[in-house]
Each structure stands twice: as structure tokens, then as C-alpha cells.
Amino acid sequence: MTTVIKNGTVYQNGQLIHADILVAGKKIKAIAIHLSGDKTIDAKGKLVSPGLIDLHVHYRDPGQTYKEDSHTGSLAAAHGGFTTVGAMPNVTPVPDTPELMQKMVNENQRKGVVHILQYGPITKNETTDIIPDYFGLKKAGAFAVSNDGKGVQNAETMYLAMQKAKENNLVLAEHAQDDALFNQGVINEGKWAQELNLKPITELAETTQIARDLLLAQKTCVHYHVCHISSKVSVELVRLAKAKGINVTCEVTPHHLLLTDEDIPKDDPNYKMNPPLRNKKDQTALIKGLLDGTIDMIATDHAPHAKKEKTGSMQSAAFGITGSETAFGELYTNFVRTGIFTLRQLLGWFTDKPAKTFALKNVGHLEPGAPADIAIFDINHAVKIKEEDYQSKGVNTPFTGDEVYGATVLTMVNGEIVYQRDGQ
Template sequence: MTTVIKNGTAYQNGRLVKADVLIDGQKIKAIGTDLTGDKVIDAKGKLVSPGLVDVHVHYRDPGQTYKEDIRTGSEAAARGGFTTVGAMPNVTPVPNTPELMEKMVEENKKKGIVHVFQYGPITNDETTDVIPDYAALKKAGAFALSNDGHGVQTAQTMYLAMQKAKENNLIVATHAQDDSLFDHGIVNAGKTAERLNLPPVTELAETTQIARDLLLAQKTGVHYHICHVSTKTSVELVRMAKARGINVTCEVAPHHILLTDDDIPKDNGYYKMNPPLRNKEDQAALLVGLLDGTIDLIATDHAPHAKKEKQGGMKGAAFGITGSETAFSTLYTKFVKNEKVFTLEQLLSWLSDKPAKTFGLKNAGVLEPGRPADIAIFDLEHEKEIKEADFKSKGVNTPFTGHKVYGSTVMTMVDGKVVYQEGAE
């Protein structure tokens, strides 16, 4: 049976065009005008996009499934219009061995309703100096490497890891954090930390590791990807590195361009994230970095926690914010519809084809005949309120609850199958 999505505005090859999309089984058969199919989905007034790609999510499965699991995490992704995600390995146990990696990959396919690619750790348990067998992890299904949540503290360890990752053609995606400089901080160093009387986090905790790792990446030739860059200096370092031909890419998280530490109203655990919200100068530099290509893509760092772990003040709260279900709508509303900082085409590229290209995900992020029918349909015309009750994720830890936004997801399809439909149970 064929299905045609009619009357929508499709994002294809970097452009928005009025077009129908014909789906035959799991594949896109044609994109054009006046197409017909056995079943019709009317997308009049709607945006038809390739399924979004998020290379940075935390699904907590196995070991921490009270926060999230593969099923709920992938349901949250689908509700946000994402059809492909990259799951971080900070689970229990960390997939240090090919046996554990194979099991995670199998569970991702079995339980996930979107495509879930699995990271392997840079080092065993993410906090040691022991480097696992990258060749075996890759063979077992790891698509990239990360210790996200932890910076690699020893330069020699990172140097060896990059050498071995290069040998195995694996991306090293890092959470840049020097623990000695982070020093148990909570809020970005500055007036907000002083106002709330909370331990400050200096930007040096991030930028000094990036500077170190860029030199190591230059020496080894590895593809070095920096997760959630958050400071002006970080952007400047990446810009200089790219000019020197270093194989570096980076991402920014939605919350770091949507909010600054000035937006933290009080000592509220929902605003505790790592890296922390930075200042307005950093925020402005991140936006410039996106627009000039220094920052390659947007990734949510979807980090769900149980309510009890985020209640009370920041000192006792876990780090992290959810993002799968709010990313597109919040970014579209603020930066495309209201402030016109960037175009809809640019936003879609940073959330679809750019992350797919950066991580070599050949069948993701594009709307083309012959490709998998991974498609998201968005409503750009009607305003909706972000409500906890609507979340598919187990985590509701976001300060965006109550915000009114445009760009809600109407439908998400994976391999031609509807995996999310607005209003459906």
C-alpha cells in the first residue's frame, strides 16, 4: 500500500518547496506534484521535514530506567520529530565490552521506535584511564565514542584514545571538562552565582580541555567532535582550529542559545545543567558560530531525571535538562518566527542533514526518493503550550514548561510507519 503526504511544504536539498511525498512501504518513492496513493495524509499548511537527527541523548537504559528507558526515550524523540538519535553510554553497566555493546544495540532495535545508534565509551566506565577494544566495540555496533558526562582528565589517555579511534575510523565526541577547574561548581561564574550564593563554574573548565584536545586531534588526525559547546572562547578555539585544517566538529544544545544565566529566576534545580547556562556574550557568540559554520549542528543533550532528583535547590539536584520534545518548537518560535535570527531552512539543516553528514549516517536527515520514509510533519501556524502532562519522556525536567510555542509535531514516521501522531493515545 502506498501513502501520499499531500499539500505540504517540504524541506528538500536545503530548500522549502510545495510538494507531495509518496511513500511505498518503508521507502520514499517520489517527491513532486499531483502525486496519488492508496492513502492520503493532508499536510495543507504544514511543514514536511526529513525526520530530525539528534546525536546526543541519554536513555539511562540499562540500570537507570526509573529516569528513562529506550522505549520512553524514543517515544519522546518521535514526539519531537526526531527519527534518528545517538544514545550516550553513561548507563549501568557501561558497554565496555563487545558483549555488552551487542546487547545494547539489540535492545535499541527491539525497544526503540526510532533509529537508536549507540555510542561506546572512550574509556572503561567513562572515568578510568583504561581504553577498551575499539575495533571490537565497532564490530559490535558502536557508531562513535564518548564519555559524555565526564571529561577525559589525563592528556596521555586522550592522546592514545585518539590514536586508536583514528585507526578504527571512529569519531571521538567529548564532554570537555577539567574536573580540577570545574571544582564542584553549579552555576556559571558571574553575577547569577553570586546572587544565588552557589558555587561558580569557570569557563576554563571547558575551554582548557578543548584547547588541549584540539592539539591532540591535530597530531592524530582523528575526527574530534565537541559536545555542547557553551562559551565564546570555545567557539573561537574551534574557529581557529578549523582554519588550521584540524578535523573538528561541534554541536550546541538548544538551552545554551535559548537561555542565559540571567534567566535563572531562583535556586531551581530545573536550571541546573552541565555545562551551565552561560552569559549573554557567550550566547551571542554561539549564535554567530552557528551562522558562520563554526558550530556544525544542534543536539539536545536530552538528559531526563526523576522529579525527586530535580526538586529543591540546585546543590542537591542532578545535572541535566530534557530536550527531545521541546527542541524544534522552542528554537523555531524564538529564532525563526519571532526574532528572525535564522531561517527555517537553516534550523532544519542543523537538526537533520548536518548531524547526519557529520556522523556519517547515510540514510538519515534527507527527504529523497529511495531513502527510508523517516518523516516529520510540523504545525507552524498554531500556538501550543508546553505541558508536563503531554510529555512522552519519563523526565519533565525542563524550564520550558508553560512556554507557548509554534512548531508542534503533528506526525512522525519511521520507515513509513507512523510512530507518533498528535492527539492519538
């Protein structure tokens, strides 16, 4: 059984071309014009892309599956055009032994409709100063390590972790947060925190830990990756470190590109995320950092919560918003259609760049012999983002109700359709 995707605009090797894609079994057989197959998918007027990659998601599985699980999270990813994701280890129990890691990897494969890569933790239980068996975790399937949700507070612990990560050729992805400076805040320090009478978070909680870690990364030569970078100073630190040859990469979220603290209309928990929405200067620096290559990729930090956890005041609500199902459309609409980014740039930050950054094989590109991980987007017609269309258990996002271009029409993983928009 073969399937041909015909008449689309195909993103291949950094270029947009008009071509057909022939899929045979789990793999791409050919990319050319005038191809035919047993089944035809007409992509006329549509964008055909490698399946997008999102290396920062939270699937809450095991332990908090009332918020999300590997199945619903992966359905949400497919709805957003993502075919490969990286799941953070802040679950219960934390997969900090080879046995727990192997169990998680097996469950991800069993439940997921997309490729779910699994992070191991930097430290045991993410809260101690004990370094797990990185060799065993990697052998069991961990592709990188992170304590996302928690910063590593002890510099010696981070130094030892970087040494161990380097020994085992693992990327160390850090949620940069100094808890003493964070001081249980809920919103960026500034005018809006004062007007809303909410406890502020200084950017120093992020920047001081990045500065510390960059010096440790320079000493250890580890691949140090900064999660969800959010401030102008953070971008400047990474830019300087790269110029000095430090092996550092970083990511930015769609919501930090799209919103600032000035966009928070009231004390609304849907705008509460960590790191918080910063100011206009920070937002401008993030956009510039993407364009000049300081920031390597975009990742959603998809963080679903139950409705009861995102009601009331920001002071007591949970941190985090969902992102898998809104990311591409929001960014295409607000940045590509306005001429700030090119379509090739946006696709690169979601495909080529994350694959290269984390040295992932057989993902993020379309070519004969590669797995048939493909996404088709409608970039010519606007659709309204509706809560009832979400595949995730979480609906905690301020983007519901927006009209966007770039809705996912179809997502294919290993040649199998895992999402298809109604009526297509």
C-alpha cells in the same frame, strides 16, 4: 499499501518546495506534485521535513530506567520530530565490551520506535585510563565513542584514545571538563552565582580541555567532536582550529542558545545543566558560531531525571534537562519567527549537518528510495507546552508552560507512524 503526504511545504536538498511525498512500504517512492496513494495524509499549511537527527541523548537504559528507558526516550524523540538519535554510554553497565555493546544495540532496536545509534565509551567504565577494544565495539554496532558526562582527565589517555579512534575511523565526541577547575560547581561563575550563593563553575573547566584536545587532534588527525559547546572562548578555539585544518566539529544545545544565567529566576534545579548556562556574550557567540559555520549542528543533550532528583537546591540536584520534545518548537519560535535564523538553516542543523558530520547514511534527507523517515510540523499555530503531553519519563525542563509554534503533528519511521498528535 501506499501513503501520500499531500499539500505540504517540503524541505528537500536544502530547499523548501511544494510537493507531495508517496510512501510505499518502508521507503519513499516519489516526491512530486499531484501524487495519489491508498491513504492520504493532508499536510496543507504544514512543514514536511526529513525526520530530525539528535546525536546527543541519554536514555539511562540499562541501570537507571526509573529516569528513562529506550522505549520512552524514543517516544519522546518521535514526539519532537526526531527519527534518529545517538544514545550516550553513561549507563550501568557501561557498554565497554563488544558483548555489552551488542546487547545494548539489540535492546535499542527491540525497544525503540526511532533509529537509536549507540555510542561506545572512550575509556573502560568511563572512569579509567584503559582504552576499550574500539574495533570490537564498532563491529558490535558503536557508531562513535564518548565519555559524555565525564571529561577525560589524563592527557596521555586522551592521546592514546584519539590514536585508536583514528585507526578505527570512529568519531571521538568529548564532554570537555577539567574536574579540578570544575571544582564541584553548579552554576556559571559570575554575578548570578554570587546572588544565589551557589558554587560557581569557571568556563576554564571547558575551554582548557578543548584547547588541550585540539592540539592532540591536530597531532593524531582524529575526527574530534566537541559536545554541547557553551562559551565564547570555546567557539573561538574551534573557529581557529578549523582555520588551521584540524578535523574538529561541534554541537550546541537549544538551552544554551535560548537561555543565559540571567534567566535563572531563583535557586531552581530545572536550570541546572552541565555545562551551565553562560552569560549574554557567550550566548551571542554561540548564535554567531552557528550562523558562520563554526558550530556544525544542534543536539539536545536530552537528560531526564526523576522528580525527586530535580527538587530542592541546585547545589544538590542532578545536572541536566530534557530536550527532545521542546527543541524544534522553541527554536523555531524564538529564532526563525524573529528572523535570526531562516527555516532552512534550522532544518539543516537538525538534518543535513548532523548526517554529514557523523557520515550517516540514509538519514537526514528526503528522496525516492530513501527510508520514509518523515516529520510534519505545524508552524502556523501556537500550542502550549504541557507536562502531561510529555512522552519522556523526565519532566525536568524550564520550558514547560511556554507557547510555541512548530509542534510536531506526525512522525514516521520506515513508513510507519510512530507519533501522531491527537485530532490529526
